[in-house]
Amino acid sequence: xxxxxxxxxxxxxxxxxKLVDYAADHVSPDMSFLEMLDVINxxxxxxxxxxxxxxSDCREGICGMCSLVINGVPHxxxxxxxxxxxxxxxxxxxxxxxxxxxxARAFPVVKDLVVDRSAFDRIIAAGGYVSINVGGAPDGNAIxxxxxxxxQAMDSAACIGCGACVAACKNxxxxxxxxxxxxxxxxxxxxxxxxxxxxxxxxxxxxxDGFGSCSNEGECEAVxxxxxxxxxxxxxxxxxxxxxxxGK
Numbered sequence: 469x470x471x472x473x474x475x476x477x478x479x480x481x482x483x484x485x486k487l488v489d490y491a492a493d494h495v496s497p498d499m500s501f502l503e504m505l506d507v508i509n510x511x512x513x514x515x516x517x518x519x520x521x522x523x524s525d526c527r528e529g530i531c532g533m534c535s536l537v538i539n540g541v542p543h544x545x546x547x548x549x550x551x552x553x554x555x556x557x558x559x560x561x562x563x564x565x566x567x568x569x570x571x572a573r574a575f576p577v578v579k580d581l582v583v584d585r586s587a588f589d590r591i592i593a594a595g596g597y598v599s600i601n602v603g604g605a606p607d608g609n610a611i612x613x614x615x616x617x618x619x620q621a622m623d624s625a626a627c628i629g630c631g632a633c634v635a636a637c638k639n640x641x642x643x644x645x646x647x648x649x650x651x652x653x654x655x656x657x658x659x660x661x662x663x664x665x666x667x668x669x670x671x672x673x674x675x676x677d678g679f680g681s682c683s684n685e686g687e688c689e690a691v692x693x694x695x696x697x698x699x700x701x702x703x704x705x706x707x708x709x710x711x712x713x714x715g716k
Contacts, residue, residue: 469495469556472564473508475520478577485577487566497557501544502527502534504556505567521580527552529693532630536581537568542632542691550630550693570631572640574678587677588629591646594673598653599661617655624652626694633688633696639680644688646670647700654707664711671708 471492478485495504502524509519525533534551538544544554559565567581575583613621627648634640650667653659659666682701689698 469497469559469561471495471504471556471559472562474564474566475581476568477520477580478569480579481576487568495556497555499556500527500552501536501538501554501556502552521578521582523582524552529553530628532628532693535570535583535585535630535632535635537570537635539566542570542635543630543693547690548693548695550628553693570635572631572634572679574640574642575631575634583631585629585631587674587679588631588642588645590677591642591670591673592629592649594669595649595653595666596662596669598658611657613656621652621655624648624655624696624700627652627692627696628694630693632691632693634679636687636691637680637683638685638687639683640678641682641688642674642677642679643682643701643704644692644696644698646674647698647704648696650707651700651703654703663707664714667704667707668711671704 473490473492474487475490476485477488490508492504492508495507499507502522505520505522512519523533523535525531527534529550529552532550534543536543536551538551538554543549543551545558546554569575569577569581570583570585572583574587575585578584625648627645629645631645633644634642650670653666654663686698689696
């Protein structure tokens with residue numbers, strides 16, 4: 469396969485960026501998208517040029533580091549898939565593919581396709597801790613949790629914090645990410661102590677970092693690689709209203 473790539477290049481946070489054309493020759497359909505970029509970088513380095521900066525870590529769809537907008541869609545055309553799980557057979561020979569970083573004020577570009585997502589860390593930190601006894605390990609059945617509640621919490625806990633929801637939202641909202649983290653704890657008995665203070669603090673931190681409001685269009689759910697449902701956003705709104713009336 470041969471692909472025509474348009475890749476966003478930006479030397480640093482304060483530099484002007486632009487799309488640069490590259491040709492990807494002899495691309496195997498079995499390559500992952502990141503492996504294809506690795507091959508491009510090998511060629512650039514051999515030519516004495518600056519390699520394309522992009523994030524990656526596990527390359528197994530677990531860590532959420534592979535944050536790329538491919539042809540206008542965060543993580544690319546396949547639903548429920550991260551970039552590292554996307555294979556080149558998904559594209560046609562001779563196709564033009566545009567590759568850009570996440571676009572959000574709260575995710576400033578560091579270099580090329582790498583953005584700073586530490587705003588998510590600050591939201592998590594604002595949520596604080598869970599008040600539990602940290603002595604000896606309790607018996608597994610000491611705190612009964614129904615199967616339905618456990619599965620609901622695990623579905624929310626599946627969020628890998630990649631930021632695709634922010635990149636897809638026209639308002640750069642972090643509501644899907646926040647709501648997954650809030651819902652994960654609000655349904656479990658271990659999360660009840662800080663239930664009201666947690667939601668208020670996390671939403672306040674998201675506002676401080678410049679994330680926008682929810683557009684209620686569902687683009688976040690459509691691009692989420694773990695298919696976190698937007699029903700969590702409704703739960704977060706109820707939790708916030710509950711906290712406000714509780715005076716937290």
